Amino acid sequence: MTAALWFRITLKDLHGVEAKDNVWYNGRTKSLSHGGALGLHNNGPAGVTHHWLTVDQTLDVMLDRGEIDACTAIRPQARVTAGDTTVVDRWGGTPIDGNPRLMKLLDDDGKGVVYEFYRKTGCFQANHHVIVQNRILKEHPWVALELYKAFQRSKEVAYERAWRAQSAYLFFPGKDFGEQAAIFGDDPYPLGVRAMGKTVERAIRGSMEQGLLRRPLRLEDIYYRTTLNT
Known part of the structure; x- marks a missing residue:
């Protein structure tokens, strides 16, 4: 999960905490996890202790019982889904508000951390890529750049609308x-290799540091040649 990758990068860049310094629990089961699909249970990060939860375990219950010290995100749901093999992020029904055993670590929802990380590194904590199969690019090499242009234009339209509905434009709640x-x-949502290359390169280094990649990648290894100057 890209969010977990950036979480660990942030701990390292701001506080010098390495991935191997903590024990990590994936709130999803192996069968519904990105890591499970990639086979990390067979060849996982060297030196990093990692566990997948069973279908009956949930992060909210583990946190409430003191079985884990902290959790990046808990999403209360309308019903208890512990034990449900079809639910990706399961919920154990733990009361959150007013629970004396739980404490919110970041009162600003992480806003200060995100701002500090960008000030120090110049990197966004970006998630997700659009992937085009090589067979399509081989037959239609224009596709990659046209997709970039389409997403760039859609972002511009979204920005125009966001000025009328400010919350859609802002990273965190507020109107400033x-x-x-x-x-x-x-x-705040740049596109293109020139604008985002530094961020992608930090994600690659972070993946190497955390044992998620076995060899480094170059931007030209990832992006199609027609998009390298975007």
Whole structure:
């Protein structure tokens, strides 16, 4: 999960905490996890202790019992889904609000950490890529750049709408465009290799540091040649 990758990168870059310094629990079962699909249970990160939860375990219950010290995200649901093999992020029914055994670590929902990380590294904590199969690019090499242009234009339209509905434009709840722009500039969701290359390279290094990659990748190994100048 990309969020977990950036979480560990942030711990390292801001506080010097390595991935191997903690024991990690994946809240998803092996069968419904990105790591399970990639076979990390057979050849996982060297030196990093990692566990998948069973279908009957949930992060909220483990946190409430003191079986784990912290959790990046808990999403209460309308019903208890522990034991349900069809649910990706299961919920054990633990009361959150007013629970004396639980404490919110970041009162600002992580806003200060995200801002500090960008100030120090110049990297966004970006998630997800659009992937095009090589067979399609071989037959239709124009596809990659046209997809980039389409997403760029759709972002511009979204920005125009966001000025009328500010919360859609902001990373965190609030209405202060100036505060966010002072950190990230007027384009908080940049696209293209030039704008995001540094971020992708940090994600690659982080994957190497955390044992998720066996060899480094170059940007030209990832992005199609027609998009390298975007």
